[in-house]
Amino acid sequence: MSRDHGPSIKDDETYEALREDGASRQKAAAIANAQANPDMHPSKTGGAHPPYEEWTKDDLLTRARELDVKGRSKMTKGALIKALRA
Structure with a gap:
């Protein structure tokens, strides 16, 4: 069960997974909130540049x-x- 990180974090489960993988608090919050927002599609906009x-x-x-x-x-x-x- 994921912990409640307050109203500023929209997807606590994603936030915790990103933090466990070493993402900063700011980066984890931005990604978790973007994925929770139906108007944003972070997986579709990422990877625009070649490796x-x-x-x-x-x-x-x-x-x-x-x-x-x-x-x-x-x-x-x-x-x-x-x-x-x-």
């Missing part, structure tokens, strides 16, 4: 620059992918 493995190194560097990843200019493609996922 990082299919990106060029230049594209990965651009994204790392947007996210202000430290040491990005010296990273290999694999290191960039790992840093972007972290």
Whole structure:
């Protein structure tokens, strides 16, 4: 049985599952609330970009620059992918 997380969390069960998987409170709440809202379809809107493995190194560097990843200019493609996922 899932715990009641108050009125700000619309789907307690999904929230708890995401938290157990390591999602932050904010991310878990956003996903749980989006899935509970019939007007939103998070599973349909996600995954619009190909996986990082299919990106060029230049594209990965651009994204790392947007996210202000430290040491990005010296990273290999694999290191960039790992840093972007972290």
